[in-house]
Amino acid sequence: MTKVVVSEVWKMYGKVPAVRDLSFSCESGEFLCVLGPSGCGKSSTLRMLAGLEHISAGEITFDGKRINELPPKDRDIAMVFENYALYPHKTVGDNMANALKLRGMPAAEIKTRVDRAAAMLQIGHLLDRRPMELSGGQKQRVAIGRAIVRSPKVFLFDEPIGHLDAKLRGHMRGELKRLQRELATTTIYVTHDQLEALSMADRIAVMNEGVLQQIGTPQDIYNHPANEWVASFVGEPPMNFLDAEVVTTGSETDLEVRCGALRVRLSDAHRHRLEGVRGGMRLGIRPEALQVAGAAPGADWTAGTIYAVEPLGGDTLVEVAFQGGRVLAKTGADFRGEMDAPIFVTVDSTKLHLFDASNGRALT
Amino acid sequence: MLQTLTTDFRTPRAAPSALNTAPSQRYYVYLLAPAILLLAAISLYPFFWLIYMSLHQVSMSPNQPDVWVGLANYAKLLSDKRYLEGWRLLVVYSVSCMILQVGLGLLLALVLNNSRWEKPLVTVFLMPMMMAPVIAGLVWFYLYNGTFGWYNWVLQSLGILSGTSILGSTSTAMIGIVVVDTWQWTPLITLIVLAGLKRVPQDQLEAHMVDGAGAVRNFFAIVLPNLYPFLLIAVLLRFMDNFRFIDAILRLTGGGPANSTKVLPVYLFEVSFTNFNLGYGAAIAFTLLVVTIVIGMVLVSAFTQPSLQQKH
Numbered sequence: 001m002t003k004v005v006v007s008e009v010w011k012m013y014g015k016v017p018a019v020r021d022l023s024f025s026c027e028s029g030e031f032l033c034v035l036g037p038s039g040c041g042k043s044s045t046l047r048m049l050a051g052l053e054h055i056s057a058g059e060i061t062f063d064g065k066r067i068n069e070l071p072p073k074d075r076d077i078a079m080v081f082e083n084y085a086l087y088p089h090k091t092v093g094d095n096m097a098n099a100l101k102l103r104g105m106p107a108a109e110i111k112t113r114v115d116r117a118a119a120m121l122q123i124g125h126l127l128d129r130r131p132m133e134l135s136g137g138q139k140q141r142v143a144i145g146r147a148i149v150r151s152p153k154v155f156l157f158d159e160p161i162g163h164l165d166a167k168l169r170g171h172m173r174g175e176l177k178r179l180q181r182e183l184a185t186t187t188i189y190v191t192h193d194q195l196e197a198l199s200m201a202d203r204i205a206v207m208n209e210g211v212l213q214q215i216g217t218p219q220d221i222y223n224h225p226a227n228e229w230v231a232s233f234v235g236e237p238p239m240n241f242l243d244a245e246v247v248t249t250g251s252e253t254d255l256e257v258r259c260g261a262l263r264v265r266l267s268d269a270h271r272h273r274l275e276g277v278r279g280g281m282r283l284g285i286r287p288e289a290l291q292v293a294g295a296a297p298g299a300d301w302t303a304g305t306i307y308a309v310e311p312l313g314g315d316t317l318v319e320v321a322f323q324g325g326r327v328l329a330k331t332g333a334d335f336r337g338e339m340d341a342p343i344f345v346t347v348d349s350t351k352l353h354l355f356d357a358s359n360g361r362a363l364t
Numbered sequence: 365m366l367q368t369l370t371t372d373f374r375t376p377r378a379a380p381s382a383l384n385t386a387p388s389q390r391y392y393v394y395l396l397a398p399a400i401l402l403l404a405a406i407s408l409y410p411f412f413w414l415i416y417m418s419l420h421q422v423s424m425s426p427n428q429p430d431v432w433v434g435l436a437n438y439a440k441l442l443s444d445k446r447y448l449e450g451w452r453l454l455v456v457y458s459v460s461c462m463i464l465q466v467g468l469g470l471l472l473a474l475v476l477n478n479s480r481w482e483k484p485l486v487t488v489f490l491m492p493m494m495m496a497p498v499i500a501g502l503v504w505f506y507l508y509n510g511t512f513g514w515y516n517w518v519l520q521s522l523g524i525l526s527g528t529s530i531l532g533s534t535s536t537a538m539i540g541i542v543v544v545d546t547w548q549w550t551p552l553i554t555l556i557v558l559a560g561l562k563r564v565p566q567d568q569l570e571a572h573m574v575d576g577a578g579a580v581r582n583f584f585a586i587v588l589p590n591l592y593p594f595l596l597i598a599v600l601l602r603f604m605d606n607f608r609f610i611d612a613i614l615r616l617t618g619g620g621p622a623n624s625t626k627v628l629p630v631y632l633f634e635v636s637f638t639n640f641n642l643g644y645g646a647a648i649a650f651t652l653l654v655v656t657i658v659i660g661m662v663l664v665s666a667f668t669q670p671s672l673q674q675k676h
């Protein structure tokens with residue numbers, strides 16, 4: 001049970017900053033995901049936590065104790081490396097047992113731990129092989145095994161399941177989440193996959209270009225993205241963004257957001273967000289906040305044409321083109337429609353996201 | 365646990381008994397044949413000539429034919445004290461050189477690796493290696509000189525050496541030639557090990573540190589095993605050279621004093637080119653060659669051991 005605090009940390013490679021003024025804390029026993037696109041400084045952050053990379057500025061503490069100068073072996077962390085970093089001359093079993101052996105654990109205890117981890121990772125039959133003889137996904141599971149056999153202060157995972165096939169990844173998400181809850185070990189988990197972050201984390205720290213964009217629960221991140229960038233990065237299929245205008249209709253409090261033919265009347269609950277804002281802004285609509293229908297059921301529906309239909313099995317994505325823009329809507333599997341056929345679309349006004357056009361910040 | 369949900373809609377048949385053969389490599393053999401034949405002719409001819417000589421009493425005059433003596437030259441070897449002593453000295457000489465050079469070379473490489481001064485220092489260290497061994501011998505001959513040699517002066521001032529000179533005493537002459545060889549060839553080992561250190565996989569080092577290993581354990585568990593192939597190359601090169609190159613020794617001591625540095629190749633040189641006993645010299649050379657080849661092959665086979673092979 002260890003609380004990790006990162007305060008005002010910078011990482012410079014020469015003159016190039018990879019991590020800029022990063023501050024967050026990870027409560028003891030918490031599962032924190034660091035989410036961001038490739039090259040945003042996730043691995044750099046993790047490697048500074050592990051002691052593999054010099055901290056250019058700022059401070060990291062474990063339970064209030066500064067660890068900047070502590071070598072990796074004294075930090076008591078277990079890490080899964082992005083590139084596996086397995087020992088090529090050791091068998092899978094010995095790879096997993098190495099850290100325990102270095103700590104002088106009795107052989108019987110080592111064996112139980114290795115076997116238990118191997119069973120969870122479905123690599124029990126591979127224990128006598130060498131890494132060279134494994135597939136990428138198998139190697140990755142060995143790398144996870146090497147971390148979870150231990151009982152460290154902090155788990156550091158660097159995209160640990162990125163190379164598994166979709167089915168196994170889904171399985172591992174559940175297993176890792178369950179394991180972390182059972183062990184209640186503080187975990188910092190780096191990923192570029194927003195689905196992983198949303199499904200596993202207690203809290204998510206979203207990074208872009210070395211800068212922390214937002215930190216919060218998955219619901220927070222998904223429902224209240226702090227800026228346009230976070231909104232666009234989180235959610236699959238991605239949020240629709242439209243250049244829109246706020247206009248008053250009738251009285252001063254009667255607001256409407258307009259983008260070409262698409263018009264959304266703001267509910268009372270949202271009206272305060274636009275206080276003082278008039279004219280241009282950015283409108284964000286998640287595909288599931290849109291509804292489509294073949295015939296206009298009411299006045300708030302906008303007419304358009306079907307641009308493309310993508311059936312996904314469980315759902316169907318419909319891209320609707322209307323005068324002034326195009327949006328992607330998510331609808332049921334039973335949707336039928338031809339390209340260029342007329343269609344009507346409407347927006348759930350309670351699920352609108354509004355962003356300042358000048359700096360991308362969410363209007364709340 | 366997740367089960368693999370393969371429905372058994374098509375059970376694969378048994379593997380075919382005849383598998384497709386891989387494309388033939390014979391083409392390359394044909395292309396290489398002329399080069400191999402030429403090489404064989406060039407290097408095999410002297411080899412057989414050596415065997416021929418070792419079985420004859422070789423005449424120095426074109427008018428007298430060589431006399432067949434069978435294995436007599438070889439029989440003589442076993443009772444030749446100088447020959448046996450030559451082997452002993454050769455082993456002492458090359459093993460001391462090897463231990464000193466590999467030890468120092470490794471140490472230097474570890475210190476130099478990733479240091480700020482790596483590039484300039486390596487350049488400076490390489491200088492002895494650039495020197496022809498004969499010149500090195502000459503330089504050290506003067507450094508060691510009993511009257512005006514710098515080392516002699518230093519050691520005598522420190523009271524380590526009494527009246528005698530380094531190369532002039534039977535107890536220190538061997539040390540003298542080992543020091544010269546070490547001075548000249550440690551840089552080569554350093555260079556090879558430095559190249560090896562650049563190839564040590566950083567990710568394994570990092571994983572091992574996270575696993576809880578300190579610097580010393582890291583060195584023995586990760587760095588050293590990755591250096592083995594490089595150390596093998598270094599040992600192979602140095603060992604072959606020590607068995608063959610005697611330029612510096614000839615210049616420094618010529619085998620003396622009192623034969624205390626007469627390692628086998630020096631003795632061989634003396635027999636063949638001072639006494640011109642070519643038949644007997646050939647027999648000595650042949651035994652030296654066989655031992656060199658055997659040790660060389662043992663070292664080379666160590667390369668091909670699977671545990672030493674790095675696949676990335």
Ligand SMILES: Nc1ncnc2c1ncn2[C@@H]1O[C@H](COP(=O)(O)OP(=O)(O)OP(=O)(O)O)[C@@H](O)[C@H]1O
Binds near residue numbers: 041042044192
């Ligand atoms: N050793 C290094 N030297 C110089 N620049 C580096 C080094 N390591 C990383 N960088 C740079 O720092 C930035 C952040 O790299 P980092 O590896 O932390 O990204 P990441 O978020 O882990 O990306 P990915 O998802 O692709 O693994 C990148 O722009 C990268 O080019």
Ligand SMILES: [Mg+2]
Binds near residue numbers: 042043044082158
């Ligand atoms: Mg990374």
